[in-house]
Amino acid sequence: MKIKNNKILFWLCIVFACCFCRKGYAQDVDLENFYKPNFKVTGNINANMMYYTSNMENSREPFTYLFSGNLNVSAFNFSVPVSYSITNQGNNLGYTAPFDFNRLSIMPKYKWVKAYIGNVSMTFSPYTLSGYPFKGVGLELTPRSPFKISLMGGQLLKAVSEENALGGVPVYQRFGYGAKVGFEKAQYKLGWIGFYAKDDVNSLNMVNDRGVTPKENFVNSLIFSTSLVRNLNLNVEYALSVLTDDIRSKTISGGGLRDKIFSSKETTSFMNAFNVNFDYNIQKSTVGLTYERIDPNYNTLGALYFNNDLENISLRFARPFYQDKITISTSLGFQRDDLEKVKKQDTKRVVGSINMNYRVTDQLNITGSYSNFSTYTNKKLDQFELINNPNVVPSDTLDYRQLSQNANMNMSYAFGKKRNQNLNFNYSIAGQANEQGGVIRKGQASTVQNYNLAHTVSFLATKVALNSSLNYTNNQVSRNNNSSMGASVGASKKLFKDKLNTNLGFLYNNTQGNMNSSSVFGVKFNNSYVMLERHNFSLNIISMFRSSTNTQKFNDLTATLNYSCSLDKIKLPVKKEPKKEKETVLNPVLKINHKDKTYEGTRDEIIKQLQDMQSALRPMPKEDSDDLQHLLTLTTLTPDDQSFKEKALNYLKAYDLNNDILDKYNKYLLDTAKSLREEMIRKDEGFENDYVMALGRVNKHKMHGVNEKDVTDKVSYNSYLKLVERKNKKLQPLLVHRWMINEITILSNTPVDQIHQNENLSVFNKEELGHFFKMMKEKKTETETIEEIKIKLIPFYHDLALKNVKDDEVDFKFLKNN
Template identity: 45%
Template sequence: MFLFTTIAYGQNIDFESFGKGKALKVSGGISANSVFYNANQQTGREAFTYFLQGNLNLSLYQFSMPISYSYSNQGALLNYNVPFKFNRFSLHPKYKWFQGHIGDVTMNFSPYTLNGHLFTGGGVELTPKGKFKVSAMGGRLLRATEDDDEPNTIPAFTRMGYGLNVGYEHNKLALNVIGFYAKDQMNSISTIPEEKGVTPKENLVVSLGGAYKISEDLDIIAEYASTAITQDLRAEDSSNGEGLASLLFNDKSSTEYHKAIKAGFNYSFKKATLGVTYERIDPGYETLGAYFFNNDFENITLNSTTMLLKDKLSLSFNIGYQRDNLEKQKEQSTNRTVGSVNASYTASERLTLTAMYSNFTTFTNARLDQFETINDDNLLDNANEQFDYKQLSQNANINVNYILAKSEKNQQNLNVNYALADVSNEQNGIVRIGNASTFHNANVSYSLVFPKKKTAITTAINGTVNTIEKENATTWGPTLGVNKKFLDNKLNTGFAASYNSSTSKTSFTSVTNFRINANYVYKDKHNFNLNGIQLFRNSTSNYGKELTITFGYNYSF
C-alpha cells in the first residue's frame, strides 16, 4: 500500500478590489544600443552590433503582466551553431501571491540543483500567507544542435527539464525539499558526436535543506543534495544505485551517484559576528540544471566582523582550508589555506583609510604507486618522484582618501592607492629563478569640482612595476579628464585623454587614447548617450589604431 500526501492551493479572487484605484496602468522602458568598431588590424570583432532591450508592465487592478525582451544581431553573426538563444522574450504574470514565468526565463532553487540555467517554458512561484511556499518549472534547457564542419559548433540534444521546490516555514524552523529532473531526447539529432564528448544524458537531483534559529543571536543552516546522472542513455540497465536520488531513478551502467553537503552557523554578539561553514562536494558531482560546477573538494571557513573605536574602525577576516582528491583517484592531491583581512578606518570627516591583505597557500603532493616504486630501476629520478609543490600568493591594498576642500565654490579631493600582488612557486622547499613574480601598482588622483559652474576636472598618474625572473617591466602614464553640464543639467559632457608606456628588456609599447561622451535627458523620459574612443597603439613590431563609437537611446514611461 502507498500513502500519498498532496498540498493544494486555491486562488481566492478578491472581486471587491475591482473598481478601486486606476483600472489600467502601463509602465516600463525600452533601450536601443549600437556599437561601431573600426581598426587597421584584424581583430575578429564585428564592425557593427546592436542590442534591443525592454520591459513593459501592464497592470489591471491587482493583476500585473511584466513583459521583457532582449534582441541582438550577435547570434546571427556567428559562423557556428550553439544550443542556446541569444534573443529572449518572457512574460511574468502576477496576481497577489501568484507569480508566473513564461518564455525564456531562469529560476534558482539552490546551488546544487537548479541554478540560473536558461530554459524556454514556464514556471510558477506560489507564496501565500501560511507555512508553505512552492516553486515549479518545466521547459527546454537545450535545443537540438547538429554537429557540422565548424570546430566551434556546440552539438547538443534537445534537453527537457522539470523542477519542484517546496518550502515550509514556521516560527524558528525552515525546511526545503527540491527535486530536479532533466533528460536528453536521443532522436532529436541525426548523429551522436561522441568525438566531442556529447552523449545523451539523464539526471535527477534531490535536495533537503533547512535552517533553525536557536536564539536571536544564533542560527544554523544545512543542505544535503544527492544527484544521479546517466552519462549515456544507450548503456545497459543496472541496479547499483546509491544515495537518495537512486530511490527514484532508472539505473544504468553509465549512471553515477554523488552527493553534496553544506552546513554552518552564524552567531552575533554586541557589534561582532562569527560564522563557520563546512562544505563537501563529491568528485564528479554535477547537475544538468547549472552550466558549471566545482566538485571534488572539501572546505571549512571561519569568518568574523566587528566594529571598534566608537565604530570608526571596521574589521573583518576570513580563514579557510580546502583539499581535493577526496576519494584518492588522482595522482596528485592539492590542499590550500586562505586568509584575508579587511580594515576600514574613518579618521575624520575628511580622511578615510582602507586596507586589505590576503594570503593563499596551495600544496600539491604526488601520489606514487607502490608497485612503480618497487620496480623502478632508475635511481636518478628520485627528485622528480619526491614531488612536493607549494604555491604562495599574497595580495595587499592600501587606499587613502582625503578631502582637501569642501565649499560652495570648489571641492577638492586627493586619493592615493597602492596594490601588491606576489606569487611564488616552491618545489621541495626551494623557490627557483623564474618561479616568482611581483606586481606593484600605484595610483594618485586629484579632482577639482566647481559646483556652481557644473564643472569637474580630474588628473591622475598611474604606474606599475612587474618583476618576473630577473626582468622588470614598467608601465606608467598620466590621465586628464574634464566633465561639464549644460542646459540645466540635462546635457552632461566629458572628455578624457590618457597616455601610458610599457617598457621591458625586449619590447616597448605606448598607448594613447582619447574619450568623449555626452548624455542628454529630454523631458525626464528620453535619454540619449553617445561615447567615442580613439586609441593609438605603437610598439616595436607594429602600429595599430582602433575607433569605437557607441550610441544608445533609453525611454521610460
C-alpha cells in the same frame, strides 16, 4: 526512469500545490478597486548601438546592436513584468549556440502567485537548479500559509548538429523539470527540491558521437534552516545527484535498493553534496563557520558550471570598533581535493584574508585589505612504477607549494569650501612564488605593484569639473621585468540647465620591458542629454593609437550611441463619462476610514478632530512635527471633498508612522533601562569594595584622628593625606554610580506609555530623539538601535549624576552581608 512518468509527477506537484495553498486565498480583497482597470506601465527601455573600426586584422564585428527593456504592466490587481533582449551579437559567430541570444521574458504576478514565461531562469539551490536559463514556464506560490512552492519546466538546451556546432562538438536537445516545496515558520524552515533533466536521443542523427552522449539527471535535496537560538542562524543542505552519463547504456539487473528506485544503468553514478553554515551575532560582532563537501564528479544539469571533489572549511569574523569608525572583517579557510584518494596528486589550499575600513573623519576615509593563499600539491607515484622502475627516486615525487599574497590600500580625501575637491590614492601589490621541496628557485617568483593618484575638482558656479590621474605599474614576472607609467586629464561641463553633460579626456601610457616597449595614446569624448526628464541620450567615442617596437602601429575607434527611456506610471486615458448635475449640499457629512477607525462629520468637525490629535502629539523631532503640521495645513486648504479625503488620509498615515516610531523608541528605551539596571547592580559591589578598602586604609593609619596642629611626623602625615585623597576619589564614583542606579531604576519601572514623561528623559530626547528617528526610518535593526541608545544614555546620566550627586553618607550594602 521514463520522461513520461516525470511529467506526470510534475503536474501532480502543481495540483498538490494548489490544494495546500487554498488557505492563501483567505485574505482581504479591495472589492471597490478590484474592478477598476488602473492600467499602468512602468520600467525602462534601452537601445544601444556600437560601431567599431580598426586597421588590425581579425578585429571584432564592426556594428552591433542591443535592444532591451524591463517593463511592468499592471491592471486591476495584477502585475505583469516583461523583459526582452534583442541583439545581433550571435549572428556572425560561425557556429550555432545551444541557447538564444534574443530573449523574451514575461513574469505576471497576482498577489502571492508569480509565473515565469518565455526565456527565464530560476534558482532553487546551488546544488540543484542554480540560475540555469531555460525556455518554458515557471511558477512561484508564496501564500500566507507556511507552505511555499516553486515549479518549473522547459527546454534547457536546443539541439545543435555536428556541422553547426562550435569545434564540431554537437549538443543534444535537453528538457528539465523541477519542484521546490518549503515549509516556513518564524524560527525554522524545511524544504525539499527535486530536479530532473534528460537529453532527447532522437534530436541528433550522428554517425560518430565524438564522446558526446545523451544524459539523464535526477537531483534531490533537503534543506533545513533555523534561528531557534537567539542571534544564531543555521543553514543545512544535503543533495543527492543521480547522473546517467549515457541513457543508451543497459539497465542494471538486480542491484541494490537505490538502483531499483532510480532505475540505474551501467553509466549511472550517485554523488553527494553537503553544506552547513552558521552565523552568530554577539552584540556588534558576527562569527560564521561554513563546512562544505562535494563528492568527486558531482554534477547537476541545472547549473552552468560546478566545482567538485572538494572539502572546504572556512571561518569568518566581523566587528566594528572605535565608535563604529573602524570595521574589520576576517576569514580563514582550508580546502582539499582527492576525497577518495584515487588521484595521482592531491591539492590543499589555505586561504586567509582581512579587510578594514577606517572612517577617520567625514572627509578622510581609509580602506585596506590583505589576503594570503597557499596551495600545496603532492604527487603520489604509483606503487607499480616504484617496483618496475628502479631509477625512480624520492625526488621524482612532487612536493609543491604555491604562495600568493595580495594587499590593497585606498585613501580618499574630500576638501574645499564645499568639499568640491577629491583626492584619491590607491596602492596594490600582488606576489606569487612557487616553492618545491622547501626551496623557491630563481625565476619562480613574481611581484606586481600598482600606484594610482587621482584628483577631481568641481567649480560649482560655472558647472565645470576637471579630473586628472597618474599611474605607475611595475611587473617582475619570472625573469622578466617591465614597468608602465601613464597619465590622464579630462574636463566636463554642464549646459542647458544641466540637461547636457559633455566630457573630453586624453590619456597616455608607456610600457618598458626587457624585450619590448610600447605606448598608447587615447582620446575620449562623451556626451549625455536628458530630455523631458525621462529620455536619456548618450554618445561615447574613444579612439586609441597604439605603437610597439615589435609590431606595426595600429589604431581603433569605438563609437557607442545609447538611448534609454524611463517609464514612470504611464496611464491610459480614462474614458470620460458625462457629468451628472448634483444637488449642492452645504457642509455634507463625510466619512474617512483609516485602519480600524472612522472619522465622521463635516469638514470643520473632522479638521477639529485632526487638530486635537496634532495638539496631543507626544514630543518628536521638530522636523517631523513640522512635516505633520504642513500636511494638516494642506488638508484644511483643499477646495473639494475628494481632495480633502486624500489629504486627510495622507496626514493620518504620516501621523501613524511617527506614532509607531515613537512606540518602538519608547519600548527600546525601556528595554535599555532594564538591561542597564541589571548591569549596574552587578557592578555595584565592585564600586563599594573599592571605596571600603580605601576607607579602611585611612582608618587604620596611625595619623587618623590626629589634629594637624599636633603632627610631629610630617612624612607620615603626608602619607596619610594621600590615602585620604585616594579615599575621596573612590567615593565619587560610588556616589555617581548609586545616583545613576536610582534614576535608571525609576526609569525601568515606568510603564512604557508614560516613559516619555520622565523629566530627565525629556531632556535626553530633546538632544537625541532626532538621531534615533532617523535610525528607525532607515530601518536599523532592534539590536543596533538599543546598542546606540545605550551608548548615548550612559554618558548622559553620568553627566547628570556629576551635577546632582551630594556627599551623603554611604549606605554599605555589601559590607553588612559580609
